[in-house]
Amino acid sequence: MHALRPHFAGWVLVAILAVSGLVSSGLGALRLAHGAYPSGSDFHLRWVEQRNVARGQNPGTLSEDAVPPYEAPDQIEDGLLVSTSYPPYAYITQMPFVWIVPWPAARLVFLAWTLASLGLISFWAYSQFRSREAVIRVIAALLPWAVWPTSYCLSNGQYAILLTALLAGAFLLLERGREVWAGVAVAFALLKPTLILPFLVIFLLDGRWMLLLLAATINIAATFAAWVLTRCDPLSLLRQAQAHVWHNRGTTQNLITQFEVQLPGFSPGMQTGITLVLGLLGAALIWLARRRGCGLVTQAGIAAVTALSWTYRKEYDAILILFLLVALLRVALATGRGIAWLSLVLMVAPLLAPFRLADHNSPLLQGCELLTWLAAIACCLAWDRPADFPSRRESA
Secondary structure: OOOHHHHHHHHHHHHHHHHHHHHHHHHHHHHHHHOOOOOOHHHHHHHHHHHHHHOOOOOOEOOOOOOOOOOOHHHEEOOEEOOOOOOOOHHHHOOOOOOOOOHHHHHHHHHHHHHHHHHHHHHHHHHOOOOOOHHHHHHHHHHHHHOHHHHHHHHHOOOHHHHHHHHHHHHHHHHOOOHHHHHHHHHHHOOOHHHHHHHHHHHHHOOOHHHHHHHHHHHHHHHHHHHHHHOOOHHHHHHHHHHHHHHOHHHOOOHHHHHHHHOOOOOHHHHHHHHHHHHHHHHHHHHHHHHOOOOHHHHHHHHHHHHHHOOOOOHHHHHHHHHHHHHHHHHHHHHOOHHHHHHHHHHHHHHHOOOOOOOOOOHHHHHHHHHHHHHHHHHHHHHOOOOOOOOHHHHO
């Protein structure tokens, strides 16, 4: 009877996660599919940009497709929308996801992409517990649907779920020795380079040169294609993206940026310096994890925390933290250490809360969130020693 209790508790947790995922992700999906403004507002901007590109115009052109509040004065600079925050190549690589069809159909297509992406993330999480009981595998598969960043990302029509799925897909492809297709996945994941660049350190340290070269080649070609289509040089488009980030830095959920906003006289140069330091620190931790024999999932978890800490990001981008969450769950199950389980509970509780604990500009709450992530990294660095991911040298 005592042996059955943990098993029963696990299935109770499965039921809770299933209901939470159905309600949370279901509501987010409904808002994206049919909700009135501001539901799907971020994806609407991408749709406006792509229609402008198809017309041979600057992506930020004010057109009949733009709707309030995008025409509000604080969203316009030099006659262009300041919400065009993506690198030049993104106006080519986002084409498969942003169809130039009427708005109601475009949002349904993107919803289908996002739900498929959630399915892929679930499969990746499930696959990380192949040797565990079915209840553990099901819990891992349900987590991506139940955490609140998923609902928020869905309702806004953001890319974070899609990018997380592309990374998870790249990891799965590498496990199967398909480096070329993994490189294609990473190329498309670079739609948001500030979120994805820390993950490239993993591939760099593992000697995945074909992957990195292919991803770079695809995006360089896409940059020139965007130049031809829009008749806007890449530097001009980059300046537009930079203007958006600086314009909206006060709304970011990045703790460091919050302090920057509150410091008088803070300049973009100072922000760049802090970003570089944090990026190098994240890269050093990934190197340390690899040196200590930690698995790929732990390395991805460190990259996720770096991505969410070193520069501009929003609440929905926190879906990336699933990499660290899966890594910590593996460590807690493997070691049974109380501190690992405590760290897991402290990390999961805010993600499953019915309200977003860090959804506003509170340095205190964001600081507590960051501390739970750092505690999780410490546990993984100390105790994660799986040999579940063949490096290039091992598979050669």
